[in-house]
Amino acid sequence: MIVVGLTGSIGMGKSTTAAMFAQAGAPVYDADAEVRGLYSPGGAAVGPVEAAFPGVVVDGAIDRGRLSDRVLGNPEALARLNAIVWPLMGARREAFFQAARAAAAAIVVLDVPLLLETGGEKTVDAVVVVSAPADVQRARVLARPGMTEAKLAAILAAQMPDAEKRARAEFVIDTSQGLAAARAQVDSVLALLRERAKRTSDR
Numbered sequence: 732m733i734v735v736g737l738t739g740s741i742g743m744g745k746s747t748t749a750a751m752f753a754q755a756g757a758p759v760y761d762a763d764a765e766v767r768g769l770y771s772p773g774g775a776a777v778g779p780v781e782a783a784f785p786g787v788v789v790d791g792a793i794d795r796g797r798l799s800d801r802v803l804g805n806p807e808a809l810a811r812l813n814a815i816v817w818p819l820m821g822a823r824r825e826a827f828f829q830a831a832r833a834a835a836a837a838i839v840v841l842d843v844p845l846l847l848e849t850g851g852e853k854t855v856d857a858v859v860v861v862s863a864p865a866d867v868q869r870a871r872v873l874a875r876p877g878m879t880e881a882k883l884a885a886i887l888a889a890q891m892p893d894a895e896k897r898a899r900a901e902f903v904i905d906t907s908q909g910l911a912a913a914r915a916q917v918d919s920v921l922a923l924l925r926e927r928a929k930r931t932s933d934r
Contacts, residue, residue, distance in 0.1 A: 732831065733838045734929045738846035739861030741883075742872035742889045744906030744913065748861045749842040751917040759840045760827045765820050771797065779815045785806070796877065803885040813849075837928040838921065847891050847899055859920060862893055863907040890926035914917070 737752065737759075739745040746763070753759045769776035772791035780798065781788040790880045824841075831839045840859075843851055852858050858912040863871075874884050897903050902923075904916045 732836060733856045733924050735838060735840045735924065736846045736852055736855035736858045737840050737842045737861065738844060738858065738896065739845075740893050740896065741886050742868040743764065743861045743863050743893070744871075745842065745844065745861040747910070748904050748913060748917060749840065750781075751914050752840045752921070754920055755917060757840050757921060758827070758831045758834070758836050759842055760824060762843045765779045765823050766816065769816060769819055775811075775819050776816055778813075783815060783911060785847075786825055799882075803882075803889065808917065809889070812836075838924050840921055845890070848889075850919065852899065857901045857924060858899060859902045859904060860896045861904045861906055862897055863905065865893070867907045868893070921934070 735752075735757070737749055739748075746761075748863075749759050749761065750819075766776075766892055768774055770793035771777075774792070776855070777788060777791065777793055780793055784798060784801045787793055787801060789797070798812070800877065802812050828839070841855060843849075846852060846855075846858070872878055873880070893911070903919045904920070906913045
């Protein structure tokens with residue numbers, strides 16, 4: 732089974748691209764979705780995160796805006812948050828792999844926003860970076876509700892520059908040319924990886 736690490740900076744179209752991989756038959760582990768579940772009412776992270784960052788829970792769920800205000804630009808706070816959340820995510824990720832192995836999946840995709848920033852590329856077989864020109868990225872992000880120039884700057888400061896991500900990728904998906912073009916790139920990447928998986932299994 733080939734494990735693909737899918738990543739990309741904010742506003743690059745990573746979630747849409749991940750959906751394309753899923754539609755093409757590759758099981759996708761969505762790290763953001765797992766975090767949303769952990770942060771929702773009854774989620775395993777709610778209590779520990781509130782204890783570490785009092786006041787971030789609203790109506791039984793972690794308010795991501797409040798939490799973001801506490802950790803953005805604060806490496807120590809971010810490390811404290813990661814120490815809580817990452818072990819919880821690890822158990823869920825292992826369950827995903829078990830299900831993929833049971834289904835005899837040839838390729839699985841880990842959709843992880845900070846894959847390269849956290850050294851996660853060491854745990855995958857291929858890195859796919861979703862990218863777009865900086866002006867396209869900026870326009871997409873600033874169109875989001877509640878987003879400001881200051882918030883965007885803080886988020887980008889915490890992420891590896893796009894040029895470096897592209898340089899470290901085996902494959903780059905450019906999402907600036909529309910959905911059809913992006914889907915064609917996804918299909919091309921999957922075709923290459925499926926051929927690789929077949930060669931590996933034939934050995």
